[in-house]
Amino acid sequence: MSAHGHVDLGHTVAGWTGTTLALLGFAGAGAAVCAAWAPGIWIGLGVVAAAGIVTWVLHLAGWGKPSGPRPEADWDWRKRDAGARIGHADCLGCRAGGPRRAVAAAGRPRSAASLPAADSGA
Secondary structure (H helix, E strand, C coil): CECCECCCCCCCHHHHHHHHHHHHHHHHHHHHHHHCCHHHHHHHHHHHHHHHHHHHHHHHHHHCCCCCCCCHHHCCCCCCCHHHHCCCCCCHHHHCCCHHHHHHHHHCCCCCCCCHHHHHCC
């Protein structure tokens, strides 16, 4: 068991891809600052912006996860989220995906996954 308990921390394809791209963009921009290369700074910051867009698109395509805990059967980071097509309730990224997705997501209740720590009363 980890320090965070037995919970899903959201390891998804969207999360890993976005984090990797953002890390590369920040490292590139930092190296460009050290080298005093102004175009490299803008290129690095552009990669960071692209990381946000790529993460959002992957989330909308089902490679992200909804807010909150998921059932343990869905914890594998390579598992697509079938509910992403119509949107997740309380998800800013899904609401930004368009009005049709936002309306569909607002009408659905959030899935409640039980957490072992909450069930034990501790």
